[in-house]
Amino acid sequence: MKKDTVCRLCSACCPVEVDIRDGRLIAAHRKSFLPPTQQLKCPKLQAAADITYSRKRLVTPLLRDRRNPSGGFRQVEWDEALDAVATRMQDVKRRHGAQSVAWLRGMAADWGAPWDYASRLMHAFGSPNVIGNGSVCHVAREMAHNFTYGAMTIPQIKDSRCIVIWGKNDRNTCPPAFEAILYARQRGARLIVIDPVRTALAEMADTWLQIKPGHDGLLAMAMIATIIEEELHDRDFVQNWCIGFDKLKRVAQNFSPETVAEELWLDAAAIRKIARHYATTAPACIVDGNGLDMQLQVFDATRAVCMLRALTGNLDRPGGDLIPQPVPTRDIQLKERLPSGLPPVTCDYPLFNGFHANWGLHAQSSLVDAILEKRPYPVRMLIVQSGNPAVTMTDTNRVRKALQSLECLVAIDLFATQTSRLADIVLPAAGCFEKTQLNRASLRHSLVILQNQIIDCVGNSWPDWKITFELGRRLGLEKEFPWKTVEEAIDFQLEPADLTTAQLQTHPQGIGTRQVAFAKYRESGFKTPSGKVELCSGRLDAHGYSSSPFEQGFGTPLSFADRRTTYPFIGISGERSSRYTHSQFRQIESLRQQEPEGYVDIHPYDARRLGISDNQLLKISTPKGSIHMKARISDIVHTGSVLIAWGWGEVDPTLSLNNLTDDTCRNPITATPSNRCFMCRVEKCGD
Ligand SMILES: Nc1nc2c(c(=O)[nH]1)N[C@H]1C(S)=C(S)[C@@H](COP(=O)(O)OP(=O)(O)OC[C@H]3O[C@@H](n4cnc5c(=O)[nH]c(N)nc54)[C@H](O)[C@@H]3O)O[C@H]1N2
Ligand SMILES: Nc1nc2c(c(=O)[nH]1)N[C@H]1C(S)=C(S)[C@@H](COP(=O)(O)OP(=O)(O)OC[C@H]3O[C@@H](n4cnc5c(=O)[nH]c(N)nc54)[C@H](O)[C@@H]3O)O[C@H]1N2
Ligand code: SF4
């Protein structure tokens, strides 16, 4: 039997068709508009059965008594486990206030409906502290889009004539986008890739700019300077639909290609050339990615990139960058139930907290401040859902210390992780094929595709929605969680869209809630305070920030830059493998055989200089800590930089990239630390 659903083994959210035999998932295939010979295979999806039925899955709730150090976990029934979580929450609330309990969301939980359930529970309980990882993922970038033209755009790759890939590696991280690039290329589109690493996408590009890590803001400003100076901008659009052009023009004059090229490791002529290409080929789109995230300058760098779209008139144009039309949903978060005057722990980042109605709080680092430094008040109990902060959060030594100092840690996960091993209570979650939910991709723009449960839950695992609803009931919130099934909850949330789960289940290809339209601003303006594209933002000015990007100069994007004599290399947080999602799936044998370990890529020149040979064990260190990983000599990186494999900290903490990263220096608006690039030392082990 074949069944349709949406894969959530990573955040690409591919629609898939699944073969089911005797109720078991046998194999799964991505749906694609390309002919089968051209389609990209996803190794994670090919391993879907191995992942789903892995003997390492958590299949029963676990409880630990911290007072008995030798006692590990004890298997318990759901009733006992959920009663224990509820009792600990009530106890902490009674002694310290509800705000001392926080809920931390990882990537797998998504920012769609499942996010709303946790927020609803915590807000009704009385705590504002439901925190996601958007300060390092796309939310900081999304805020920059939002402050420039009111929403995060969607590049219209298939219809584009010029595609600029800026810090994104779609071949590994988003096959649907990669296939769209292939399709457009076959129709003659130019491909420009901006990446410090020669990725497979860079290999196939017409132009690859090997930018110095972390310096994207400088490049974007140099492109703006070129476009304005050479009068390549779309005068009509700028005049009618932008504010702050003169200010931006003045600021950009400080960043001419000739001034910044050397700092960027680029050639001024090459910068001018791609600025001209982008500005004079219509339509053109920019595909921005996580290469811009996790950078100290993420907000202004992304704003500058967004301004390129506006200056060239590519906004909301076919083949350009579409302003999405989100699916209308009911707000079920119950924010109004929070006591007034109770700040969240992320209160140092008010603009980031409030820029989007649904996204909630994402200044992840503030949670660690609250646990360890009691700023602005202590957090004493934490529920981690679908995240592995002991590996994935910045400065893992500090994070682990925080997790260990909690009164109570609860982990909701499919597998035992470095985080769940520190927990007091572990709740086994069902995987993506075992539950029905609406995810972010399905609510972001017009077309709603349901992630549908197609097999039974494995073992005694429960879907996240059921865990949240049942926990809510145990906290006395029966009225807030009246739904017996997730379908009822989704129907309630989708009522404004006039859609039901039953309809979605009979339309596996999705239901469009409205016709895709372009140039919508002509009727309704942009969703910014001025109704225009803000090349200069009064809101930022009022809060004491640069109203145009980099008004106060660029600064340094690299942590530990002041100690570069001791830490002379730029470490780049390395490629996301198509076989793994962050810290996930290393325990799946079929995937591990394909890629047994991670490497540090080092340029042949640097390797020769340091006497390093292929496969030699290296020690990489920063003032925060060190890791040990084998060398791979490769010219995909620039001299002076090393690319460090990401996500291996789950296998062994001595491989954890975030042992090296720094959380003391953060973007003042989005709390983003520099996980992406930092100064480090590279030595042969034993030296
Ligand atoms: N240095 C450095 N740091 C980074 C990054 C980087 O590239 N470099 N990337 C950053 C980014 S962009 C992100 S998004 C974060 C990711 O950070 P995390 O979200 O912490 O990353 P994962 O390792 O994917 O952890 C997800 C966990 O959820 C579990 N899980 C999977 N599906 C489900 C489910 O349906 N329900 C439940 N309850 N659990 C589930 C998995 O088993 C896994 O343990 O890391 C960030 N940190
Ligand atoms: N297979 C797989 N797919 C995933 C994930 C996964 O872990 N595995 N994670 C999911 C998640 S949560 C996210 S956020 C997305 C992220 O997906 P992407 O946005 O594609 O992010 P990355 O692959 O981390 O990095 C993109 C590119 O940025 C480059 N880069 C590094 N530093 C810089 C820089 O300073 N400037 C520029 N311009 N580029 C730089 C890297 O070399 C890389 O090629 O992927 C999602 N999809
Ligand atoms: S890229 Fe692979 S793992 Fe990610 S959603 Fe698509 S099929 Fe699933």
Ligand SMILES: [Mo]
């Ligand atoms: Mo992410």
